[in-house]
Amino acid sequence: MSANKKDLRAYLQDNLLIGDGAMATQLYRTGVPVGVSFEELCLSNPQFVHDVHKAYYDAGARLLETNTFGANRDALSRYGLEHKVTRINRAAVAIAREAAKADAFVVGSIGSILAGRVRQKAMDEFRDQFEEQAIALIHAGVDGLILETFLDVEELLLAIDVIRPLTDQPLICQLATLEVGRTRDGYTLTEAFSLLQKAGADIVGLNCRLGPAEILRSYERVQVPEGALLSAFPNAGRLGLTDGEYAYKSSPEYFAESAKRLREQGVRLLGGCCGTTPEHVKAMADALHGLAPQVRVNPSETENERPSLSSYNVRDRQKPSIVERVKTGTTIIVEFDPPKDLDTEGFLQGCCELHKAGADSITLADNSLANVRMSNMALGAIMKSQYGMDPLIHIACRDRNLIGQQSHLMGLHALGIDQVLVVTGDPSRFGDLPGASSVFDVTSFDLIRMVKQLNEGISFSGRPLKQKAQFIVGAAFNPNVRQIDAAIKRLEKKVEAGADFIMTQPVYDAEAIRLVYESTKHINIPVFIGIMPLTSQRNAEFLHNEVPGIKLSDEALARMRKVQGEEARQEGIKMAKELLDAAIPIFNGIYLITPFNYYAMSVELIQYVRQKSSLLQASAQA
Template structure:
């Protein structure tokens, strides 16, 4: 009798966590490598689960794919590791358990930049390794990204008829991270050919059960549940789980009452938990009907549109000027607010405030943007880096910005911590700038990062960064296109220091419909110019510019020369770009005030010239 025939007749018990046991033994390296180096340890774990009552065991191959093994330098041993895992599992199972080949999600609960095609290639390689060794079925587990799971399911179903189990993972009970309801997701997987659909990881028995209460019994597939033992506790540098096996015994009955035919455990579970589940369903037959708890669709209300135009709307409507003004590294804020007020009086359209630029701590840009809006009446474009906050912090930060009425955001990766004031600090980078843009746009749909309703849609406009100061600007342009595809509405460039580079930037980006703010930064001295050219990533100055600044040795003359260079760049920029992004050096806002007035003057002259040419024609 095969796996599916057995599921038609009775409830099957799966195994529990392999990684949890290895972790408890002190293993702190690639678990899948142990298939080759310590096969007896893996065999013993399988054996213990079978003795506890497991009738379906997983191969130790959750991360045995090219992408994940590459982290350990093992990417060339995919076939060897997967084949070894199947051999060990079959040796332990004999005829007492079915062996399913496990393939875990690559995205997991964190975001990664691997391209979809790379994921597909990696999946195919692992899939073929498992199929060659004749597993009884496949277990696709811990997929937070439903699109990733449906993609690999379709690949698997095209090449094999063996049973396929698909388990999704949720941050919130009953809803996936993109806001789709669990019942809808499992129905989609069933329609694509999955034989068993269900949930695993992240949630303990209580919340996994709550989620399954909203899922009807599938018409063609079976339901599965592999919950974690509990929420983890972090103690003395280790993750610990506390759920008692007796707790699992009780919930095994509840899972059965919700129509589950295959149940096991995920993180934190041990053979004792599996033994308890087996005892819990002893003599119980599977059910064929259940009362489904109605789940409300996400309740999301529209956000009232702000009265003032956002920077994105301004740049589309007219020549727009934004000025970057760094918040101070200390608590004396007088000069910052004096500068913001002077720039407002000069007629700029908004400030742009960096997020701890050069990895040095400054007063929180969200706080300063809020005060500038309240006390001066000037809008701000707030930078958000991926460096300083994990997903929890990013979600909280965005909700705070929305609540304060801040609508324009620049999503960037951020400078590495080692260049800043605290080189021992760690960088987070839960997401890339591409991912952050997508997540912000997901908030605009009223859906949090975890898929839960925010009860209200945000209305952020998202800017992306573009660096034209590279040897291959076409490649940089392709990267920008991907940011636009991710949802970026408009663009800010790094400062450029030559008229030729401005024209080159326009040529490389003229096909892009998103508005672009071209970066202009006045130089203040030769030392300033040399530092930017030689030490700041993403900035290059021409030989001519550096010579001009070097000749102007007198401090006042150097500032005037820097302003002249900036004005020459502005003369070219306003012919090609509708947005000018002034970067204020050393909070010397008077320089940006003068350049803002110059831009307005030149814009008026340009408009009058075009108007007269139109009349004459």
């Protein structure tokens, strides 16, 4: 691509433009240790920074961001470098210019000063810092400024208010959302983009936090203001721990396909954020080579109506635990996520349908993926007391210290909720409140032991509790790893700690189901095999490329590529039934995971399991 250096805005009217990828990822790969100021390298080791810029340019990037994301006074003060703001920013521009050729734009990167922290006071004090950094970048000769990774619209508006009077150069303004379609401070993307454009943003978009699939979903729902140019710099999926290493999952090939889809949404400036590499950038550049931008077409706005819960009347009854039930026949656990808002009607309606269909227990996650949801203890109490359902409550090590954990468990005991699943929990910094602390006082092994200690009538501190709890404790197992033997050893440690049953991550081929069976058949506690139906091609690709702990077969991906809409969901159900055909003869425990709260899909699968199990039982008795 040949860039018209006169003006970035004019260039984007008629052309697609490829931006660069993550600076920190590449610096880390070259040996720069974590814990240093990457921005200070512009002074102490400029060749490192130059080489990263050059690698992205050679890969096809024609918009390079300066290595100044955290080159503000607040961030640099953590390293005692607050007096070097101007020097670092000016040096960063010179390095990028030297690495880029004449056909590339160089834009000055300005990051959020809040940087994910919870706002505790007024942001007016940030004005001087934004001004200081922007002036240094503008005077050093950038082609525009990119204000990126702002979780709060209000902070980004403040930055624009400070910077717009300083220059008429292009402003690229990118938010980082924690969930699809809404910012941390409560604005919809439609509202946010409109406010940013009115404030003086030339290009609006999203970067960081979300991978390609979720950014694409965001753009499919948003009303982009007329005349606004659109950008997208997604992460390389979600950062997760696999085989003992933290890594981003999305491949360059996946980024190439995602770039085409983002182009269809009217995105004209495409790059990468955390975890992306020159290989990701090259894949996007090759995929879009020779293509013109597409005109943005906003979606129509629709509202979903929800039927009343009043028609549901579920009989209250006492049930044996799932561990007791699984000994006598096929037992079904269904996961159904608590709501992210204060409206419980739709959630309880779904629970009622699942219960009526024959779910033995409904399991509620504990703020999965570190995203805030309604208390699973409160919802479990409503389900049990008002509707006679049997909840299974997840307990994450992440959110509560030992005081909170024991108090929480004592509360569950008082409510008569005695089935729990102990999980580690995803780190808070990857959720929708990244400024929150991750507690992790104990590991999942430790917490399993401590829950079983309550069953002996002894508190975490060793004090007698006058009564014994009766918790049935589950442990999680991820079979979607390269080294299954290591995963089994970890699982055996959970069994030694006192786990009563096991629930696996979803698996997506019959061979994997048989592998789980062969690998766990020596363990003398029930194993509930995880099955989660796919809903679309994009859902399949998102799970495979972006979600840690989930791996799809080539066949599953290929089948979902052939269908769309309702036909795709039906294909997802069909594939899940095929997996159940392989699982039911060898597993008495079935763990169905409801995707996107589509409880009708789980209802159909519950009914299928019941029918299939009955046929097998009748055949065995004949």
